[in-house]
Amino acid sequence: MRVLFRPQARVELFDAQDWYEARAPGLGLEFARAFEAALQSACRHPAGFAEVEEGCRRVVLRRFPYSLYYRVDGDQLLVVAVFHHRRPPSARQGRSD
Template sequence: MRVLFRPEARAELLDAQAWYEAQAVGLGLEFARAFDAALQSARRNPDGFAEVEEECRRVVLRRFPYSLYDRVAGGTLWVLAVFHHRRPPSARQGRG
């Protein structure tokens, strides 16, 4: 399955990775690996995660307080958001 990112989601991912790397050398890479594991799980089993909105699913990252929000459309997995658990859900509205 093809994977595409909304620009906002790509920016959130890169910002989080940079923040963790600034906290400790190598921690940004660990965050990226946790994200990649969540993404691969979503690709393998796109209907296997909690639906939080119509056709939008949430995959919780291991070890980090972040979730990946995605939607499958036309054979493509769209990454809509990479959100810290303390951010209000309303900040994700309008992401498609």
């Protein structure tokens, strides 16, 4: 499956990784691995995760308080957000289109 990122989702991913790395060396890499595992799960089972909006699904990362939000269109998976659980859902509204 081909993976694409919305620009804002890519920024969210790198910002989170940088934040964790600044807290403890190696923690940013652990976050990146948790994200990659969630992404691979979504690619293997694109319809297997909770639909949070019409056509938009969510994978919760292990160990970190983040979720990966994505849409599937044919053989493409579009990452629309990498979202911290404490952020208000309204900050993500409209990004799954």
